[in-house]
Structure formats: C-alpha cells, structure tokens
Amino acid sequence: EGSNMLYIGNYMTGYVSAYDLTTGKMTKYDSYSDQVPQIFWYEGKCYATGYGAASLCEVGINQEVKMLFELNKGNNKEYFHQERLHNVTTGDDKLFVTTAPCKGYLGGYLSWYDLETKTAYVAVEKDKVLYQKESDRATGTWYDEKTNAPYVLSDADDTTKEFAGLIADQIPKSIVYQDGYVYGGTGISGGSGSTPAEGASAVLFAYDVANRKLVTLDLRTVLEGFTGDIHNVRSVAADPDVPGKFWAQVAG
Secondary structure, eight states: OOSEEEEOOOSSOOEEEEEETTTTTEEEEEOOSSSSSOOOOOOTEEEEEEBBEEEEEOTTTTTTTEEEETTTTTGGGGHOEEEEEEEEEEEETTEEEEHHHHHHOOOOEEEETTTTTTTEEEEEEETEEEEEEEGGGTTTEETTTTTTOBBOOOTOOOOOOOBBBBBTOOOOEEEETTTTEEEEEEEESSTTOOOOOOOOOOOOEETTTTTEEEEEEEEEGGGGTTTSSSOOOEEEOOOOOTOOOEEEEEEE
C-alpha cells in the first residue's frame, strides 16, 4: 500500500510486527498486546483486529497504534461476552467486523467503525444498536442509540443486560458490504464449551446499515434436496459480474 512495509499479526505473543521490504528491518509494536487474527488495509491505512479484548485498531507506519474500540474493556465483558473479531469487510468509510463470544456463550455481534464521525457501533441484537464516540473511548462507555443514554454496564450479577446477538444465539461469520448493506452468513456454534440452541440452523442475512434493519433467510427453505440443519455459512462473496448476486459456502 505504498509504504513498502509488510505487516504481520502475531499469535500467542500478541503483537503487531512490521517488516521493511527495503531495509530488511523488523519492527515490533509493543503497545499492542492482543493476539492478531486479521490485518487489513482500507484507503491507504492498516488496521488490525484483536483476540481477547475483541478490539479494532489502526496501525501506523511509525509504530503508533490507535485503538478504535474494545468490546471487552472494563465491565463491558460481563455483558458483551465477546472476545474475537471474526471477519472484516469495508466500504463507504466504514470498517465492519463480526464478533464471536467467550467460552460457554452463544451469539455474536456486527460491529463497525465510522471513519468520518470517529464513532464505533455494535448491533448487539436485531433491534438494538449501541455507539461509542471517540471522546468516550478512554472510559469504555457505550450509549443506547434510541435513547442516547449511557448503557451502564457495571453490575456483574445483572444478567438482564446480556444480549442475544444480531441473529439470536448465532454468530455472524463471513460478511461482504455492498450498496449500504452488509450481507453475510451465520454459524450456530458459540464459544468453546457451548451447545448450539435447540433446532438452530444457520441463515443468510442482509443488514441495512442506515436504517438498522435486518432480514434473514432460512436456507432450509430454498436448498433443494438438503435435509437436516445447517451448521455454518462459512463464506459469502459478491458476484463481480452480477450486481445483487451472492455466492455462499454452506456446511451441514
């Protein structure tokens, strides 16, 4: 992307490294401590997802790391129960990521960061979106989009503030962004040690970002000759030659 740098996400040790293809020098970003499942570029900048804090950050070429959001910051983890950013797609100055839950939990979220407004959003359920402005990042405070009131996450014994996920008890997995919509598929498994919800079957979904509307499609109703439940929609891709047409890989 013009910097002549190769960025590397480290597993277990949990940091970002950059290899200068011109000088052969390796630089370690000590200020970023999460394991790094994915690194991606958008509009000339490098971004990294983090496992553990369910975080998203911008990685600069001069070793600076700017945290964009962390779902597992402070007491938030008692309610979000998310630890891994799963998949990424981008468009219209937004970075979209899906999240997977912690051990023993079901249900994942669709989160995104608006580069223009410097605001993070997380769709924790089909009709509930929380947001966090840049000025609130230090405290980890999130706000209910409908009321603009702080969503107080402080009592670990209050399970009423736990969320079912964008698609209840399922994880949004592969996603692609096109014309204002995030399209994707789900998986019915959760964090390690969890048991899928009874009768659950993976779906395709379309999320209208501007209007916060979700539409799902039960693939069992359209796949001829397929019997039983669908466990995963492992990948979704937009057809480059046919607008509005998508391809998906399904596992039973």
